Amino acid sequence: MKRVSLSDSGPKVSEAIYGFWRWTDEGSETTAKIEKTVNLCLELGINTFDHADVYGNFAVEEHFGKLIQRKSFNRQDLVLFSKCGIRKSENGHFNYFDTSRDHIVNSIDGSLKRLKTDYLDIFLLQQSDFLADPEETAGALAEIVKSGKARHIGVTNFSVFQHQLLASYLRLPIVTNHIELNLMNTSAIEDGRIDFIKQSYSKPLAWAPLAGGKILNGTDEKIVLLRAKLESIGKKYNANIEQMAVAWLMKLGTLPIIGSMAESRIRNAASASDIKLERQDWYEIYQFAVR
Numbered sequence: 628m629k630r631v632s633l634s635d636s637g638p639k640v641s642e643a644i645y646g647f648w649r650w651t652d653e654g655s656e657t658t659a660k661i662e663k664t665v666n667l668c669l670e671l672g673i674n675t676f677d678h679a680d681v682y683g684n685f686a687v688e689e690h691f692g693k694l695i696q697r698k699s700f701n702r703q704d705l706v707l708f709s710k711c712g713i714r715k716s717e718n719g720h721f722n723y724f725d726t727s728r729d730h731i732v733n734s735i736d737g738s739l740k741r742l743k744t745d746y747l748d749i750f751l752l753q754q755s756d757f758l759a760d761p762e763e764t765a766g767a768l769a770e771i772v773k774s775g776k777a778r779h780i781g782v783t784n785f786s787v788f789q790h791q792l793l794a795s796y797l798r799l800p801i802v803t804n805h806i807e808l809n810l811m812n813t814s815a816i817e818d819g820r821i822d823f824i825k826q827s828y829s830k831p832l833a834w835a836p837l838a839g840g841k842i843l844n845g846t847d848e849k850i851v852l853l854r855a856k857l858e859s860i861g862k863k864y865n866a867n868i869e870q871m872a873v874a875w876l877m878k879l880g881t882l883p884i885i886g887s888m889a890e891s892r893i894r895n896a897a898s899a900s901d902i903k904l905e906r907q908d909w910y911e912i913y914q915f916a917v918r
Contacts, residue, residue: 628641628642628643628671628672628673628897628900629641629642629672629900631830631882632830633749633779633803633829633830634779634800634802634803634827634829634830635800635828635829636779636800636802637779638706638748638749638778638779638802639706640674640675640706640882641672641673641674641882642877642882642900643673643873643882643884643885643896643897643899643900644673644675644676644708644832644882644883644884644885645664645665645668645673645675645676645677645884645885645886645893646677646678646884646885646886647676647677647678647679647682647683647687647691647886648677648679648682648834648886649887649888650682650683650888651683651684652683652684652686652687652690657683657686657687657690658690658693658694660888661687661690661691661694662694662699664888664893665691665694665699665700666699667890667893667894668893669700669704671893671894671897671898672897673885673893674704674705674706675705675706675707676691676705676707676708677708677709677710677805677832677884678691678707678708678709678710678738678742679709679710679711679713679753680709680710680711680734680737681713681714681715685737685741688709688738688741688742689741691741691742692740692741692742692743692744693743695742695743695744696743702744706748706749707742707744707747707748707749708747708748708749708750708751708781709735709738709742709747709750709751710750710751710752710753711726711730711731711734711735711738711750711751711752711753712724712725712726712730712752712753712756712783713753713754714730724754724755724756724757724758724759725756726752726754726755726756726759726764726767727756727759727760727764727767728764728766728767728770731752731764731767731768731771732767732770732771735747735750735771735776735777736776738750739776745775745776746775746776746778747776747777747778748777748779749777749778749779749781749803750768750771750776750777750779750780750781751780751781751782751803752764752768752781752782752783752785752793753783753784754783755782755784755786755789755793761792761793761796762796764793764796765793765797766796768780768797768799769797769798769799772799779799779800779802780797780799780800780801781801781802781803781804781805782801782803782804782805783804783805783806784804784805784806784807785804786820787818787823790804790820790823790824791823794827800827800829801827801829802829803829803830803831803832804820804824804829805831805832805834805884806820806821806824806831806832806833806834807833807834807835808821808831808833808834808835808876808881809833809835809837809842809872809876810838810842810853810857810872810875810912810916811838811841811842811845811850811853811916812835812838813913813916813917815831816879816913821879821880821881825880830880830881831880831881831882832881832883832884833876833881833882833883833884834884834886835886836873836876836883836884836885836896837869837872837873842854842857842868842869842872843868852915853915853916854868856911856915857871857872857912858871860908860911860912864902864904866899867895869892869895869896869899870895870896870898870899870902871902871912873895873896873899874899874900874902875909875912875913877899877900877902878903878904878909879909883896883899
């Protein structure tokens with residue numbers, strides 16, 4: 628799998644990214660599973676890994692960091708992302724957003740400590756905070772880059788206007804926006820988010836590329852028909868449904884974030900980068916998905 632520039636200012640990342648949002652803390656068993664998964668990804672050419680402070684109740688980064696500490700793989704061979712901004716209420720009943728300076732600085736310090744690394748390749752805000760002071764938020768992001776704690780900054784789940792607002796307070800580029808995008812949710816194409824990210828000479832990252840597995844096993848009529856269409860066109864490329872759904876995203880210029888723990892599904896997503904969909908086939912799938 629080739630490396631691509633995430634933006635005109637970097638960094639170089641693999642065409643598919645592995646994300647840990649579905650992982651939970653199961654003690655030492657989690658550490659072993661992460662080691663196996665990361666080694667598989669590196670074998671397939673996936674060198675880019677997406678974390679967040681809250682994943683696995685703050686434990687997944689710690690498990691990953693144990694592997695870096697004991698040199699199961701070299702830090703310089705990896706591109707590491709982490710995110711902050713989602714917090715849990717004191718009673719644990721709901722989540723809220725916080726992109727204040729104190730939370731950003733405390734969060735990246737915590738991630739670096741758990742991951743046993745001196746820097747992150749990209750640090751992202753996980754959600755837009757309606758109560759944020761954009762000048763304060765931008766200042767905190769500039770501060771962590773200047774200090775060397777993060778080399779680049781990005782955002783997740785931002786609308787075009789939220790993205791523009793933060794960018795207007797920054798001299799640093801926002802190198803990507805992680806957005807939900809798949810054949811069951813193409814709203815980022817229609818509402819301008821894809822265009823705006825590309826306008827900034829960046830590549831969007833697509834989370835939930837298989838709609839949380841619905842594209843593979845959903846039972847409602849639209850999904851069943853979409854699956855049949857992917858299977859039919861896939862015969863032309865000697866590709867299965869999963870490979871076609873991911874290749875469709877890659878043709879659009881987005882980088883899918885793989886979240887599965889199953890080896891077969893990780894291999895399918897990685898191999899999708901070898902499929903070069905023809906323009907007519909891409910549009911046939913798109914028109915079928917949105918009708």
